[in-house]
Amino acid sequence: MPWATPNTYVDGQIMRASHFNQDLRDNFNYLNAERPVGAVFEPIGTAAITTTSTSVVLIPGVQVTLNITSGRVLVLVLGNFSQNAATAVNLYLYKDGAAYMALMSTNNTIGDARANAMFPALIYGLSVGNHTFDLRWFVGAATTGTITMDNCPLALTVMEI
Amino acid sequence: MAYTDPITWTDGDVPTAAQLNQQIRDNLNYLHSGRTIFQHLRSVGTGNLTTTSTSNVIVTGFDVYFETDISRIFYIISFNMGVTGGTGVLELYLNGSNVGVFWVSTTPNSASVMNQCLFLREHLSLANNVVHHFELFWRVTSGTATMYCDQSIINFVGVEF
Numbered sequence: 359m360p361w362a363t364p365n366t367y368v369d370g371q372i373m374r375a376s377h378f379n380q381d382l383r384d385n386f387n388y389l390n391a392e393r394p395v396g397a398v399f400e401p402i403g404t405a406a407i408t409t410t411s412t413s414v415v416l417i418p419g420v421q422v423t424l425n426i427t428s429g430r431v432l433v434l435v436l437g438n439f440s441q442n443a444a445t446a447v448n449l450y451l452y453k454d455g456a457a458y459m460a461l462m463s464t465n466n467t468i469g470d471a472r473a474n475a476m477f478p479a480l481i482y483g484l485s486v487g488n489h490t491f492d493l494r495w496f497v498g499a500a501t502t503g504t505i506t507m508d509n510c511p512l513a514l515t516v517m518e519i
Numbered sequence: 520m521a522y523t524d525p526i527t528w529t530d531g532d533v534p535t536a537a538q539l540n541q542q543i544r545d546n547l548n549y550l551h552s553g554r555t556i557f558q559h560l561r562s563v564g565t566g567n568l569t570t571t572s573t574s575n576v577i578v579t580g581f582d583v584y585f586e587t588d589i590s591r592i593f594y595i596i597s598f599n600m601g602v603t604g605g606t607g608v609l610e611l612y613l614n615g616s617n618v619g620v621f622w623v624s625t626t627p628n629s630a631s632v633m634n635q636c637l638f639l640r641e642h643l644s645l646a647n648n649v650v651h652h653f654e655l656f657w658r659v660t661s662g663t664a665t666m667y668c669d670q671s672i673i674n675f676v677g678v679e680f
Contacts, residue, residue, distance in 0.1 A: 361551060364544035369536040381543050389550050428552040432678055434595075446670070464599065464633070464670040475633035478595040478676040480559035519556065519678055 359384040359392065361427050396431070396517035397422035404508040410501065414450065414457075414494045417505070421492035422516050426484045432517045433479040433491060435461060438510035445498020451479055452492050474510050491516050520545040520553055555679060557592060558585050562673035568666040572658050575610060578666065578673065581655035587643060587679055594677040596621075596636040596655070599670045604662025612654040613640060623664070633671060653677075 364381050367373075399422050401407075407417060424431065433451060439462065441447050449462040461477040493514055497503040505512050523541050528534075534542075560583060562568075568579055600607055600623050607623035619638045643651065655675065657664060666673060 364547045366544055367536045367539040371536065381547060385547050385551075389547070430552070430556050432676070460672070462599075462633070462671045464667075475597075475671070476595075476635040477597050477671070478559075478674050480556065480676045480678065482556055519680065 359388060361385060361388050361393070393428075394425065394518055396515060397424045398516075399512075399514040401507065401511060404511075406507055407505040407512065409495060409497060409503045411496050412499055414448075414496050416452075417493045417495055417512075420512065420514050421490060422514060423488050423490045424516050424518060425488050426518055427486050428518055429484045429486070430480075430482040430519050431484065431489070431491075432519050433481060434515040434517075435477045435479075435493060435513070436475070436510065436515075437512040438474050438506040439464070439503070440506065441497060441501050441503045443498070443501040445501045447495060447497055447501075447503040449477075449493065449495045451477070452494050453481065454490055457494075520549055522546060522549045522554070555586060557587065557594075557677035557679050558583070558675070559677075560675040562666070562668050565669040565672075567668055569663055570657055570659060571663050573660065575656035575658050578609075578655045578657050581653070581673070581675060583653050584650050585653060585677060586650050591639075591641045591680055592643065592677050593637075593639050593680055594675070596638075596676075597633065597671070597674045599633050599667040600664060601632060601667060602659060602662060602664045605660040605664075607664035608658050608660070609634075609636070610656045610658075611636070611638065612652075612656065614652050 362380050362385060364385060365377055399420050401419065409415060435451065439447050439449070446463045448460070450457050451459045451461055458481065459479050462475060491514065495503060523546060525546070526538065526542055560581065562580060570576055596611070602623050609621040609623065610617055611619040618640060619636060621634065621636045623632070623634060643649070
């Protein structure tokens, strides 16, 4: 059962089974086990994702939408990033189409060097309803940024908390 | 609304509307979306931090007090750190006790590396509005350690659950 706004009771009110079933059965069941815990993007396959874009672009498919009722989510991003030149790979978390947080602007992994990275973000004050979260990136000129998928698949996890 | 300890009922009690609204409506709403979610603390700016101290010193900005309402906290720290000439040590203290240690070994050419720490603490004080003291220390065995905030901010996320 979905979350239902708890009843407001008044003195003298006759408590009906429907009140208890909604507030004491269904809502507690929802909080205990039925709340949607989140959405995860985890690509299938081992093909690397690359970009040469010098302006912010969506990492293809790395987008999740979650219906939020509590107003709060914990976001975790895990990936393995590298580039072939001494300019930065710039990684951003977007919320509902707008930049929410700069996750990384790194140029320490040059050549074939690879680095695993994980980034947490805590977002609250969200309105009730659907919210979309995605990852976008860009690189410096004459650079190819790579997300390696064969040893650490990219994952975007959004959990309602 | 804050969480209210559930009433211990006795035979013959006649629940008032105020009691029902507090025990059912307000506590349900608290569990659903009113719970303190703890904190998301980030380093400010893109200026790199360095230390040559061989004894623990606070990572600038990470000596904080957080209020919690329940006894379990899951926290995540991500940072980009490099060390030259020694080994870097990052330690998390909770209420004056060391609860986590992370070692960053010497990396060639002072390369910065994305690092992540995950910690789970339980059996904290079980009461509302308890304030806990979190301190993030670092030091080196020798040489210089650098937090590359220009490449990735320091993230400290704590979530009650």
